[in-house]
Amino acid sequence: MAQELTVGIAGLGAIGLHLARTLDTGVEGLRLAAVSARDLKKAQANVGGFKVPPMVVPNAELAACDIVVEAAPAAAFEEIATAAIEAGKIFVPSSVGALLPRMHLVDRAKQTGARIIVPTGALLGxxxxxxxxxxxxxxxxxxxxxxxxxxxxxxxxxxxxxxxxxxxxxxxxxxxxxxxxxxxxxxxxxxxxxxxxxxxxxxxxxxxxxxxxxxxxxxxxxxxxxxxxxxxxxxxxVPSEENPRTGKITPLSIVACLRGLTSTLKVGS
Ligand SMILES: NC(=O)C1=CN([C@@H]2O[C@H](COP(=O)(O)OP(=O)(O)OC[C@H]3O[C@@H](n4cnc5c(N)ncnc54)[C@H](O)[C@@H]3O)[C@@H](O)[C@H]2O)C=CC1
Ligand SMILES: O=C([O-])CC(=O)C(=O)O
Missing domain, CATH: 3.30.360.10 (Dihydrodipicolinate Reductase; domain 2)
Known part of the structure; x- marks a missing residue:
């Protein structure tokens, strides 16, 4: 069996909390190890009832995980991305727009061995x-x-x-x-x-x-x-209840994307 990858999630809003709950129910090959948030106390309460509660850590410490999923406001993107990329991890951004003016991060990832995997998110095709x-x-x-x-x-x-x-x-x-x-x-x-x-x-x-x-x-x-x-x-x-700007399919797309990192059968390029 392929090795299990640990996942860290930055931000527990419409995308992050849904993703965290899904991983906690069990997704083969993946283990939710850590989350971060603006309000660490609230985050602790959000994950306290999980089957296996992840650690609640500052953004930069998520980089101890194999995969770092950014699901925070764009303003927090740089801190989260930089830590993951410097540590040579797999970085999965939600705030993809924030990557466009920071394409130097892609060059840096080439040096550190990190990978940046942009999920299809709320889009298709x-x-x-x-x-x-x-x-x-x-x-x-x-x-x-x-x-x-x-x-x-x-x-x-x-x-x-x-x-x-x-x-x-x-x-x-x-x-x-x-x-x-x-x-x-x-x-x-x-x-x-x-x-x-x-x-x-x-x-x-x-x-x-x-x-x-x-x-x-x-x-x-x-x-x-x-x-x-x-x-x-x-x-x-369908807009999500938590954040009408964000379509409900977005966290589902990220789950599908993460599955693709470990699954034996992968469909679509
Ligand atoms: N790639 C795509 O297709 C899509 C991307 N997005 C983007 O994904 C990102 C997350 O979206 P949502 O979950 O809907 O947002 P949200 O506003 O529901 O959740 C963001 C969470 O991050 C937390 N947060 C705030 N500051 C933080 C910080 N400094 N560090 C860590 N966490 C912090 C907030 O407290 C909140 O819980 C946004 O940038 C959004 O624009 C949204 C929809 C589709
Ligand atoms: O959820 C959507 O339809 C798209 C969205 O918010 C985004 O691209 O940021």
């Missing part, structure tokens, strides 16, 4: 996008539509004095590349960052963000025009 990007790709676009409250608090909206609370019809609030989208909407379009990394990069990947009172789900449509194929794919994510 990154296997096909990666395959297409092995050949010629003309264009990659993503259109994100969220119920207005799923965009609340984004720095771009504040800078441009856009009040999504007042939106009554579908309104395009951003059009630009994935790099700028990730900076302006750090808690809303990590999917665009993941798409950019899978395909043709953050400068060439084009993004539209819509505040749409007509949708109840966080909806992402990817369009890829490539020499080998044309892709059009849509995912409609």
């Amino acid at each position: 990154l296997d096909a996008v990666r395959a297409a990007a092995e050949g010629e790709v003309e264009s990659v676009t993503i259109e994100t539509r969220k119920p207005p409250r799923g965009l609340e608090g984004a720095p771009y909206l504040k800078q441009h004095a856009i009040d999504v609370g007042a939106v009554t019809t579908a309104t395009c609030v951003f059009k630009g590349n994935a790099f700028d989208a990730a900076q302006g909407f750090p808690a809303n379009v990590n999917v665009a960052a993941a798409l950019a990394l899978a395909g043709i990069g953050p400068e060439r990947t084009m993004v539209e963000i819509w505040a749409d009172p007509g949708v109840t789900r966080n909806t992402h449509t990817i369009r890829v025009e490539a020499a080998a194929a044309r892709l059009t794919m849509t995912i409609e994510n």
Whole structure:
């Protein structure tokens, strides 16, 4: 049998707590060893009833685990990522947008032996996008539509004095590349960052963000025009109760991603 890998999770919100609970119920080849959070006392209470309670540690100490999953706000990304990468571990980011302006971490990982594994997260089809990007790709676009409250608090909206609370019809609030989208909407379009990394990069990947009172789900449509194929794919994510910005499928995607690190049978590229 393959060796068991220990997992550390940074952040116990919509993604992290769900993931922690799933690992505690038992996932072959993986053991939840440690968690971190902003409020360590609250974290202790959250995991206290687990079958096998993990250690509650500061962010940097998660790097003692084989795999570090970041599921914290983007502002905490650098501390969590740096510790894991310096220690040569497997780093699985949720705040993928925060990786785009820190691509030096990828170079550093090459030196330390760390790996950075970006999960598909709230998106779909990154296997096909990666395959297409092995050949010629003309264009990659993503259109994100969220119920207005799923965009609340984004720095771009504040800078441009856009009040999504007042939106009554579908309104395009951003059009630009994935790099700028990730900076302006750090808690809303990590999917665009993941798409950019899978395909043709953050400068060439084009993004539209819509505040749409007509949708109840966080909806992402990817369009890829490539020499080998044309892709059009849509995912409609049920917003999680804990954080309406985050689709419920996100922690499930991370569980699937972690299983892929240890499973004998792995499906999809
Ligand atoms: N890759 C993807 O497809 C997706 C990524 N995300 C991103 O994943 C990240 C986590 O999302 P959610 O779980 O929905 O957020 P959340 O807000 O529900 O949970 C974040 C947790 O981190 C904790 N936290 C705050 N500061 C911290 C610190 N300095 N160190 C450690 N923990 C800290 C908070 O107390 C909270 O419990 C966000 O950046 C979000 O934008 C969200 C949805 C999809
Ligand atoms: O959950 C979603 O639909 C997408 C999301 O928040 C993100 O990409 O950050």
